[in-house]
Amino acid sequence: MPILRVLPDDADSATLIARVWDPVNRGPRVCLVMGDHVVDITTVVSTVSELTENPSVLDDLDDSHVQRWLIEDVCAASLAHDKERPFFLAPVDLQVVKACGVTFVESLIERVIEERCAGDSDKADAVRAELGEVLGGTLKGVEPGSAKAMAVKEVLLEQGLWSAYLEVGIGPDPEVFTKAPVLASVGWGDFVGIPSFSTWNNPEPELVLIVNSRGVPVGATLGNDVNLRDVEGRSALLLGKAKDNNAQSSLGPFVRLFDSTFSLDHASQETINLSVTGEDGYEMHGVNSVSEISRPLMDLVRAVMGVHHQYPDGIALYTGTLFAPSADRDVPGSGFTHKPGDRVAISSAHLGTLVNTTAPTEDLAPWTFGIREMVSYLGRLPSA
Secondary structure (H helix, E strand, O other): OOHHHOOOOOHHHOOEEEEEEEOOOOEEEEEEEEOOEEEEOOOOOOOHHHHHHOHHHHHHOOOOOOOEEEHHHHHHHHHHOOOOOOEEEOOOOOOEEEEEEOOOHHHHHHHHHHHHOOOOHHHHHHHHHHHHHHHOOOOOOOOOOOHHHHHHHHHHHHOOOOOHHHHHHHOOOOEEEEEEOOOOOEOOOOEEEEOOOOOOEEOOEEEEEEEOOOOOEEEEEEEEEOEEHHHHHHOHHHHHHHHOOOOOEEEEEEEEEOEOOEOHHHHOOOEEEEEEEOOOOOEEEEEEEHHHOOOOHHHHHHHHOEOOEOOOOOEEEEOOOOOOOOOOOOOOOOOOOOOOOOEEEEEEOOOEEEEEEEEEHHHOOOOOOOHHHHHHHHHHOOOO
16 A cells, blocks of 8 residues: 555645654554654554644654654554554544534435435335425525525424435534444454444445633544445444444544644545445445535534533544435445445545445444543553
8 A cells, every 4th residue: 555545645734743652662653754754653643532632742842752663664553454564543542533414514414304205215215206306306505504494394293204314414403322342442454344234334434523621622523424324324323333333433534633734624624435346346435525525614613512411631522524325236236335445535625545345344343442441541551
């Protein structure tokens, strides 16, 4: 995997933070990308969460930070799932991993389809046509919570088509949920899990904001908010079962800290590309244009954090996706679903490329490095 497939186009001017598992220290190291290396800065800042509170600590780095690894070597170990060599972890640690769903009005119809199909993909085409006829084509341009949105709501209620997804899609409040426990996300090159109880599922390429304890976005990364459409389609109350399983949250490859070269405004205009390549020769491509999001990014942050809820270690916030695959992979009318061995690549010009491979969740190594182990590891680190 060439380095250029990992790094953003303007890597030379970007401040990129990685986390690397160090088999010598038997724990995660906070790293800074410098050229074709990742440089261990754990002696200066022991967690990414700590770094988000005071990014200026990077100004004090000197030549004493000598432990470094070639990015190419870390990539090779990550793809080989070789735990005896340094490999990439998700680039967040103590942050709670949250997500906002149905944030693109144009794509929320696919969520309604899941619900009306009760998770049966064979019925998707018929429901899609029914909704298209009632809505007259698209909801694009409808501002959530606006008078126009409420008028659309009245039409849908009259047709018996209102749903929980339309409420959070065009109503005043966004959907907010917890995507994964602290330390449970996987990083670049790792497997993403598809549980055996799901037969209709897909990747969701998303911009993920890194927000500190004060509610200030300080950086961004890429994420795959893996979605089990059949499970959530049976009932919106099964969201946790559909969204939070081992290796179902992927983040990376790096956190890009906001600065003069890349800010929250830049992130709000990012184009995120998706490609899926199956072992059966199947290929799928898609695009998530963040500029088409229906709610400002800061509105999503405020919906998660504020006087109503604090996060003392910060959050990583999936901001939703415009992309929802409807093209058939196998059986006509059944749409897309993953198969084991699918290579999923999510990329953007300013954030690099996140690569993962799908596998049955039940076949993956159990998640064992949790908060208790992290606290023990941090306690063993020498004082700065």
